[in-house]
Amino acid sequence: MFESLRKFWSEEGFDPAGKKLLLAVSGGCDSVAMLEFFHREVSPRLNCRLFAVHVNHRLRAEADADQEFVEKLCQDRGIPLEAEVLDPGSRLPGQSVEMWGRERRYQAFARARKKTGSDFKLTAHHRDDVVETFCLRIWRGTGFSGLAGIPFQRNERQESIVRPLLPVSRAELKEWLVALSVSWREDGSNTDVEIPRNWVRHSLLPSWRKEEPDLDARIFNLTRRVAKLKPLWEKWLDTSYPKEEVQTRGGIPMEWIRGVGADADFLKRLLPLLGVEKPLPQVMAEILRQTRDSQRSIQVRVDEVTVLTEKNGILKSIFNH
Numbered sequence: 001m002f003e004s005l006r007k008f009w010s011e012e013g014f015d016p017a018g019k020k021l022l023l024a025v026s027g028g029c030d031s032v033a034m035l036e037f038f039h040r041e042v043s044p045r046l047n048c049r050l051f052a053v054h055v056n057h058r059l060r061a062e063a064d065a066d067q068e069f070v071e072k073l074c075q076d077r078g079i080p081l082e083a084e085v086l087d088p089g090s091r092l093p094g095q096s097v098e099m100w101g102r103e104r105r106y107q108a109f110a111r112a113r114k115k116t117g118s119d120f121k122l123t124a125h126h127r128d129d130v131v132e133t134f135c136l137r138i139w140r141g142t143g144f145s146g147l148a149g150i151p152f153q154r155n156e157r158q159e160s161i162v163r164p165l166l167p168v169s170r171a172e173l174k175e176w177l178v179a180l181s182v183s184w185r186e187d188g189s190n191t192d193v194e195i196p197r198n199w200v201r202h203s204l205l206p207s208w209r210k211e212e213p214d215l216d217a218r219i220f221n222l223t224r225r226v227a228k229l230k231p232l233w234e235k236w237l238d239t240s241y242p243k244e245e246v247q248t249r250g251g252i253p254m255e256w257i258r259g260v261g262a263d264a265d266f267l268k269r270l271l272p273l274l275g276v277e278k279p280l281p282q283v284m285a286e287i288l289r290q291t292r293d294s295q296r297s298i299q300v301r302v303d304e305v306t307v308l309t310e311k312n313g314i315l316k317s318i319f320n321h
Helices: 002-011 029-046 063-077 097-116 127-140 144-148 170-180 196-211 215-240 243-249 264-274 281-291
Strands: 020-024 049-056 081-085 120-122 153-156 159-162 299-301 306-311 314-319
Touching: 002 029, 020 029, 020 097, 029 049, 029 063, 029 170, 049 063, 049 097, 063 081, 081 097, 127 144, 127 196, 127 215, 144 215, 144 264, 196 215, 215 264, 243 264, 264 281, 264 314, 281 299
Parallel strands: 020 049, 020 120, 049 081, 120 159
Antiparallel strands: 153 159, 299 306, 306 314
């Protein structure tokens, strides 16, 4: 696995040799496999210095036990650990648990990276995550960029987040840990098929795989090809739908929205110019749904104070204070 992954890393422009690496460890199979792999295989070969970060969201009864498990795991391997406990009471009114957890988790990662002086933050996303994300985006609606799945590396707030296990399947990681007699923690919520990702994982994909055994490999390869085309796509968007024109005209021209450029990528790029900094998928989906009725003017509520409305062929923001 080391040689095949290092080849993949090289193709993606990632070289961990001699670097300080901060590993996000939840205690689940994926992150334990990543920790074990870097501890046993990568660090001895490439002279990496490893650190770990664990975020206890305090959302599950087992959360404290998960933290204790990770603390012992890191202690036994001599890997310094930064553990942070969150307060669910800090969630803002109307903010989803998922959004709150993600934002606080990445804030914790950033603090740990700064404290440890790490060059990269590593998360344990793998091929199954890519395939599930691809299916969810197709289901909910996505732009061209969404077909790229989960990026191998993402630069956010001048920090690099890397997914080193991206080409590896969940089954391979489990088999490897079992062969090593290394245990992990199970999150009971992962079996709840009321959660869309779990439904894709446990209901949709197994039936597809019976008919198409190489489905995962084909989807993963497609996402990698799309990822390589994204820079060209974004350049085309910048040329065809310039932000300067939105600013000049005071909104997004409706001929753009009703034209070939109207998709999630297009809206995610231009809506922040109207004050909608992080447009929700349901807001973008509603805009696109309303555009299909050419006889109707668009009017979409974003939140308690913001409404997007069409006036004289321009989509504008109205703020009700």
